[in-house]
Amino acid sequence: MIKLRENEKVYLIKRRHLMVFLIQLLPIAMIMFLLFFFLIFLLFTFPNSWQVFFTENISLFLSISPKYFILLLFSCLLMICWQIAFLIIVHYFLDCWIVTDKRTIHYELTSLFHRKYSTIDHDKIQDITVKIQGFLATIFKYGDLRIQTAGAFKEFIFKKIPDPYKTKEIIIKAQHKEKVEN
Template sequence: MQKFAKFHFKGQKNDESIILVIRRHWFDIFKQMLLIFFMIAALFGSLILLPLLFPIFTEATMHSLFVFLENSFAMFIWIVLFLIWIDYYFDIWIVTNKRIVNINQKGLFIRTVSELEFYKIQDVTTEVKGVISTFLNFGNVFIQTAGEKERFVFQQVPDPYAIKDLIMNLEEKEEKAGNCERARDEARELESVFRGKIDLSK
């Protein structure tokens, strides 16, 4: 918990402390980076091979067009790389002592925030598919809820089993706290009902 003591998010309550901040596993962004790698390889390959295979690109007029297209393609690669990183870095799940908050980043200007309070949790399951996911220990965590949104999903997160255990422990604590609060409320209600009917001074 000390690790995230200085971490804050919009809408955080005064008595709310952050227990865990989760991003997708690094292998998820690695798969997307492979596309960038092939695009960069294609860029440098075209810089070397196209003038050799098509000498027309070395002529003054075509050379200017060739350089413009190569620069445009390089700019496109940087934009795609930037969007991939933004989506990865700002797409997070925050587990606090009171709830789970999911911040879902879509592009540069779209961000959706959803939250789930522990008392709404009915069941928590994990899903780890494939050899790579098993070896690197990442997968999905599904939370079955009692609300309108049937499932709350942690997608491609590291150590899904530990996340499941943490959420279940927090849910159990919330349930116990809720039971204690209900018991206190019932006791106060009974006290108010019988007050005056029983003389406690005797």
């Protein structure tokens, strides 16, 4: 868990844009939908020719029903697809950028059991640039926000976040406030 400093206020928490998440989820969701559709189709209408083909050619199906065996395989495949979809969901929820009045924090899930977070103090920020690239990014207003610092840790990138310009303004305001206070 990230420990906030004394009197540190969280201004905003940013995750990737929902559209980016949906684009990542789409292929696996399509596969799952097709598997589910095919599963329901097979459940109600298992072609008789398939039944004959399986029982005549594969000896395993002399003792068990090919229909339910295929359905069992499909449901196991669905379970595997669900695990992959879960990984995408987890990355969306847990990869985030937190802007506080003193610093910016990047919390990243590198694998299911490995996470790291890096911070950058606002007084070390030298430059903030926003990059909106591509058709979807322009329409849905998401992009990259790049923070450059003077220290060894040179770049800090908010990847595909919604409203990058607004986020930039908030960071600049926080930076000014920090300077005034100091």
